[in-house]
Amino acid sequence: MSSDSVILLETVNFAAEKHRNQRRKDAEQTPYITHPIGVARILSHEGGITDIEVLQAALLHDTVEDTDTSIGELQAVFGQTVARLVQEVTDDKALSKEETKRQQVEYAPHASHQAKLVKLADKLYNLRDINRCTPTGWTAGRVQEYFVWSAQVVRGLRGTNPALEGHLEELFKQRGVEL
Numbered sequence: 001m002s003s004d005s006v007i008l009l010e011t012v013n014f015a016a017e018k019h020r021n022q023r024r025k026d027a028e029q030t031p032y033i034t035h036p037i038g039v040a041r042i043l044s045h046e047g048g049i050t051d052i053e054v055l056q057a058a059l060l061h062d063t064v065e066d067t068d069t070s071i072g073e074l075q076a077v078f079g080q081t082v083a084r085l086v087q088e089v090t091d092d093k094a095l096s097k098e099e100t101k102r103q104q105v106e107y108a109p110h111a112s113h114q115a116k117l118v119k120l121a122d123k124l125y126n127l128r129d130i131n132r133c134t135p136t137g138w139t140a141g142r143v144q145e146y147f148v149w150s151a152q153v154v155r156g157l158r159g160t161n162p163a164l165e166g167h168l169e170e171l172f173k174q175r176g177v178e179l
């Protein structure tokens with residue numbers, strides 16, 4: 001039986017290899033892997049989460065959406081729970097961008113508690129990232145639109161983790177967006 005630290009290293013290594021050629025949408029083209037690591041770190045450091053499956057799902061949360069990874073592969077390597085959590089936070093690639101955004105709002109309240117935690121940390125990371133540095137090519141209007149949509153998703157995730165929700169609420173308040 002592997003220790004939690006060994007499992008987490010396996011997981012972060014898997015994610016790093018999968019995202020190895022990807023970059024964030026910022027001017028510095030930050031390596032993409034900083035995002036999943038940061039999402040897991042928000043959960044542990046700010047959310048007080050020690051549930052290893054949640055931390056693993058955070059590390060892997062964009063592998064299926066953004067790389068050649070399949071849910072079956074995650075199930076074989078990391079087990080059913082982690083694979084199911086990643087599935088819960090993965091957008092359906094067959095849908096249009098608009099439909100995907102609508103689905104996230106609709107699905108949020110129905111997600112499992114563990115998946116809601118990953119979603120909250122993902123939104124918190126991305127909003128902080130946008131505040132740190134506007135993604136390449138985004139107008140102020142598009143940034144505001146992103147905050148408004150994120151608030152609609154986060155509304156459906158409330159009652160999950162007071163610390164993370166508090167930080168999100170503050171970010172929305174700074175933009176004059178009602179949660």
Ligand code: NDP
Binds near residue numbers: 142
């Ligand atoms: P998004 O608008 O969803 O792009 C944001 C996503 O990119 C984040 O959720 C995050 O997802 C990822 N990301 C990567 N780098 C960063 C970063 N530095 N900071 C924050 N997030 C980052 O997707 P699209 O670019 O495909 O745009 C689609 C939508 O945008 C459409 O619905 C359209 O309506 C709207 N749009 C609006 C425009 C406007 O001017 N108002 C213009 C064009 C499109 P992850 O967690 O997966 O990494």
Ligand code: ZN
Binds near residue numbers: 061122
């Ligand atoms: Zn993400």
